[in-house]
Amino acid sequence: MDKFEVAVIGAGPSGVSAAITLARAGKKVLLVERGDGAGDKNVFGGTIYAVQTADIFPEFWNSAPVERSITEQKIFMLTDEDSSQFSYKYKLREHKAFTVNRAKWDRWAVCQAVDAGAYYAPKTLVKQIIVENGKILGIETEFEKIYCEIVIIADGINSIFAKQLGLRNDIKDKDVSVSVKETIELPKEKIEDRFNLDEETGCACKILGGPLKNKMALGFMYTNKNTVSLGFSIGIDELKKHHLKPYEIMDELKSHPTISSYIKGGKVIEYSSHLIPEGGYNCIPKVYDNRVMVVGDAAMLVNNIHFEGTNLAMLSGKLAAETAIDALNRQDCSASVLSEYYKKLENSIVIKDLRTHKNTIDVIRKNISTLTSLYPELACQFFDIMSSADYIPKRAKYRKFLSTVIKKGMLPSVPLAILAMEKCFKK
Amino acid sequence: MNINEKLATLKYNKDSESHLSVDNDVCMRCTDKCCTFICPANVYEWNEQKCTLTIRYENCLECGACKIACDKKNIFWRYPNSGFGVKFKNG
Ligand SMILES: Cc1cc2nc3c(=O)[nH]c(=O)nc-3n(C[C@H](O)[C@H](O)[C@H](O)COP(=O)(O)OP(=O)(O)OC[C@H]3O[C@@H](n4cnc5c(N)ncnc54)[C@H](O)[C@@H]3O)c2cc1C
Ligand code: SF4
Numbered sequence: 001m002d003k004f005e006v007a008v009i010g011a012g013p014s015g016v017s018a019a020i021t022l023a024r025a026g027k028k029v030l031l032v033e034r035g036d037g038a039g040d041k042n043v044f045g046g047t048i049y050a051v052q053t054a055d056i057f058p059e060f061w062n063s064a065p066v067e068r069s070i071t072e073q074k075i076f077m078l079t080d081e082d083s084s085q086f087s088y089k090y091k092l093r094e095h096k097a098f099t100v101n102r103a104k105w106d107r108w109a110v111c112q113a114v115d116a117g118a119y120y121a122p123k124t125l126v127k128q129i130i131v132e133n134g135k136i137l138g139i140e141t142e143f144e145k146i147y148c149e150i151v152i153i154a155d156g157i158n159s160i161f162a163k164q165l166g167l168r169n170d171i172k173d174k175d176v177s178v179s180v181k182e183t184i185e186l187p188k189e190k191i192e193d194r195f196n197l198d199e200e201t202g203c204a205c206k207i208l209g210g211p212l213k214n215k216m217a218l219g220f221m222y223t224n225k226n227t228v229s230l231g232f233s234i235g236i237d238e239l240k241k242h243h244l245k246p247y248e249i250m251d252e253l254k255s256h257p258t259i260s261s262y263i264k265g266g267k268v269i270e271y272s273s274h275l276i277p278e279g280g281y282n283c284i285p286k287v288y289d290n291r292v293m294v295v296g297d298a299a300m301l302v303n304n305i306h307f308e309g310t311n312l313a314m315l316s317g318k319l320a321a322e323t324a325i326d327a328l329n330r331q332d333c334s335a336s337v338l339s340e341y342y343k344k345l346e347n348s349i350v351i352k353d354l355r356t357h358k359n360t361i362d363v364i365r366k367n368i369s370t371l372t373s374l375y376p377e378l379a380c381q382f383f384d385i386m387s388s389a390d391y392i393p394k395r396a397k398y399r400k401f402l403s404t405v406i407k408k409g410m411l412p413s414v415p416l417a418i419l420a421m422e423k424c425f426k427k
Numbered sequence: 428m429n430i431n432e433k434l435a436t437l438k439y440n441k442d443s444e445s446h447l448s449v450d451n452d453v454c455m456r457c458t459d460k461c462c463t464f465i466c467p468a469n470v471y472e473w474n475e476q477k478c479t480l481t482i483r484y485e486n487c488l489e490c491g492a493c494k495i496a497c498d499k500k501n502i503f504w505r506y507p508n509s510g511f512g513v514k515f516k517n518g
């Protein structure tokens with residue numbers, strides 16, 4: 001095979017974004033994907049974000065396979081049987097986020113890269129990076145050796161190559177969550193009625209508590225056109241500590257009265273699972289070396305406080321590609337030139353946001369029972385008082401509510417919350 | 428819906444050789460055997476009689492959780508060869 005200027009391993013959002021940016025600049029780039037088609041091996045929640053995605057694929061919503069444009073963000077706080085819900089519903093002025101089906105979206109995105117001039121090799125597993133005398137020369141697939149000037153590692157959370165090159169250590173079980181998801185088919189009209197949507201709009205939900213209480217775990221539910229994606233992520237250390245099986249938690253979540261009312265009568269058409277990096281800023285590996293850069297999940301670039309991964313993947317892919325273009329033009333692909341990639345990440349929202357949330361996960365971990373058990377309980381108690389007219393005097397009810405607040409040490413929790421926030425945002 | 432029913436929703440192309448393997452001697456000494464419960468596809472099962480770890484690799488969802496969970500670093504984990512393994516239609 002001919003020599004390429006750049007080889008990109010993995011056709012997820014980060015790899016495609018890198019390949020398309022290089023192809024648009026006229027560089028000879030090869031995109032390699034192990035799935036029969038892009039997306040065959042990929043799973044997410046989820047939503048892609050309009051502003052940052054449009055940076056790579058301008059006005060993609062006119063031609064891409066998107067499901068629904070999000071107009072409502074909802075948080076479900078579950079107790080064992082009840083729930084309180086908080087929601088922000090907005091008029092669709094401009095698109096913020098879309099639900100997509102990864103199998104369809106990833107395929108479409110690769111087509112755009114091929115149209116831009118990228119070479120694409122699907123159904124090809126990269127086995128290793130070719131290194132001779134300490135110099136990276138290319139990649140070796142199941143079928144052949146491919147030589148290039150720069151390798152971009154975009155192989156996702158289980159990145160074998162970032163490890164092969166010594167850029168990343170083994171991931172610790174507390175720094176990663178395993179997520180499971182079910183895609184549940186329902187008539188379109190039922191989805192629209194139950195979630196209060198019209199034909200184009202969609203709802204993104206996060207779920208706290210219920211079967212997920214007292215654990216580093218978070219549920220999600222997204223509306224697609226004819227399906228609802230329901231699932232959760234949970235720390236691998238939590239599964240080990242509590243001896244839990246992910247598929248059993250899934251069934252408990254589905255049978256919670258509030259959740260089951262949304263999916264009733266639906267048919268599960270797919271069960272799936274994938275890992276999510278949770279380590280944030282503290283787990284970012286070295287993202288460049290001589291003739292190589294690491295992007296997206298392989299570089300652990302996920303902001304899980306804001307459920308952002310695809311956007312950071314695409315942005316990091318683009319910044320790595322821009323750095324590669326510059327290096328190729330200068331005919332110098334050494335680490336000192338490629339270090340520009342990390343500087344670009346630092347000046348972008350990728351590192352800025354991850355740094356902002358450097359300590360947030362630890363603070364959440366410390367307060368996990370308050371967040372996932374006490375808050376849902378109190379919220380439900382509050383609405384219970386407001387909704388029940390009986391013969392118990394209101395004063396007695398307020399007293400009971402306040403006593404829970406005091407007993408659980410909640411009153412000092414307001415200044416504590418402020419302190420915790422400050423701690424989170426301390427550099 | 429039990430795990431077998433969940434897995435029945437998926438499309439797989441089964442490879443003739445396993446992409447997952449372990450050193451069974453290490454498993455024999457392992458007390459918690461976390462791979463047998465943390466795996467979302469219930470791939471690993473401890474066979475008490477034979478004292479071996481059964482690996483139903485054909486059900487693997489290729490998530491990578493087991494490799495990280497096993498404290499003894501005893502799971503030799505790789506992706507299936509191209510053309511094999513799970514194929515998600517929705518993801
Ligand atoms: C349950 C869940 C919910 C999520 N929800 C959201 C959300 O709502 N919004 C959001 O923005 N993000 C979300 N994310 C995160 C988001 O999915 C990831 O951050 C994003 O997909 C990362 O893109 P990537 O290109 O770096 O990696 P990936 O998407 O993982 O792509 C890696 C690609 O590399 C290929 N590959 C791997 N190894 C090889 C090899 N050896 N040879 C060839 N090809 C290889 C894979 O097949 C894959 O196609 C979610 C993640 C999960 C798991
Ligand atoms: S956790 Fe690791 S060592 Fe223990 S039984 Fe499973 S594979 Fe074997």
Ligand code: SF4
Pocket residue numbers: 447465466467468469470486487488489490491492493494
């Ligand atoms: S990769 Fe995931 S699905 Fe496959 S055996 Fe390991 S934990 Fe189970």
